[in-house]
Amino acid sequence: MSSYHHGNLKQELISCASKICERDGYTKLSIRSLAKESNVSQTAPYRHFKTKEDLYAEIAREGFDNLHKAISKSKSQNTQDVLVSASKEYLKFGTKNSNTYDLMFGTAVPDFTKYPSLFKSANSVYRHITTLFAAYSKNKDSKFIQEKCIDIWAHLHGLVGLLRKLEVVPAKLVEMPDTPFMAVNKINEDLDGYLKRFIKNI
Amino acid sequence: MSSYHHGNLKQELISCASKICERDGYTKLSIRSLAKESNVSQTAPYRHFKTKEDLYAEIAREGFDNLHKAISKSKSQNTQDVLVSASKEYLKFGTKNSNTYDLMFGTAVPDFTKYPSLFKSANSVYRHITTLFAAYSKNKDSKFIQEKCIDIWAHLHGLVGLLRKLEVVPAKLVEMPDTPFMAVNKINEDLDGYLKRFIKNI
């Protein structure tokens, strides 16, 4: 009588999946448990996602949209400050939403072009970084800007990975020499300073 | 009669798993199929690996050892050339062994400290980069060297990710503006030049 049809299942599944994904990691996310959590039969999600990868793509898209929002916050007039601030937000997003970040940049969805909206959201993030850097850079040559944006993105992406490892590692290992942790920890303790130097040095 | 005991199962499983992992991605690797491929019962691997993560750790360790070998090849006297060559080998390893690379740097084994030999192998790679850079760098300050090594590593790691996306993407998208692919492709076409500039600019 009341609710054979759910009404808003698709969006609820995506939201719920995003939560589980962030809490437990995307490998722990199962379509069946997802269905259970939404009080719906085990195969109901298949009316909205043909495969699990389709669901992953949706979560990843939401992730890129959130990342875009995060790095678009700064409203400063100083183009360098904006770039530094965006970089910081990027690192924050990657470390605070690390499981989702994994899904976004890992191999769960190997080919973004299969999912146009995901492809678009991901590229928007890149385009935004390009815009910020173009505004900051003295050298306005397009090829130069593009290459430097790759540099920035690659660098930030790598840092996210390292900062995450830092969180997992036992505290005493942070002081262990011959290990990247000490250096990363130093960076982490003065992120602003580090990022300012980084941007300036590009 | 002949072979109730296999004799060398553990190593064969690791080798076989490495192959499957590289061919199909580590998510496709199953202990059962692995056992089948070695003509052994479904649960035999559990005598050698308590959990799947233990097996992953072993594959990852092998990966780090191979990465170490790869970036240690150059025998040039010129410290800059050595660094450039090692960087190139790093990128090559990451793109040619991309599925294994995923396993090594992803979340399949979240905490390396649980696996001492893996931890050691991974750190050896980092130490090697440190050594190469320390030999090259004019500035011998330890803190400086450590931070720059993080920079190098992060940068290379990020590039691996981008280069891999490039391989997946349809050819025509490479020429699409507002997309990182064109820039990455340019870099890829002259990797040596790019890396030389990169190292010089550090």
Added chain:
DNA sequence: GTATTATGTTAGCAGTGTCAACATTAAAAT
């Protein structure tokens, strides 16, 4: 040579992605 330990096997549990067949309802076509 016997006891112990390492390494293999079989049977089975609970959970998974996915599909086919069927049920119900909302939306569109008439």
Added chain:
DNA sequence: ATTTTAATGTTGACACTGCTAACATAATAC
């Protein structure tokens, strides 16, 4: 307004997974 159709839900099933317990056999230590 009624009927058709498409969307969205459910049940049941298949083949697969990680993993455990109970048992079998072989290598090793004494």
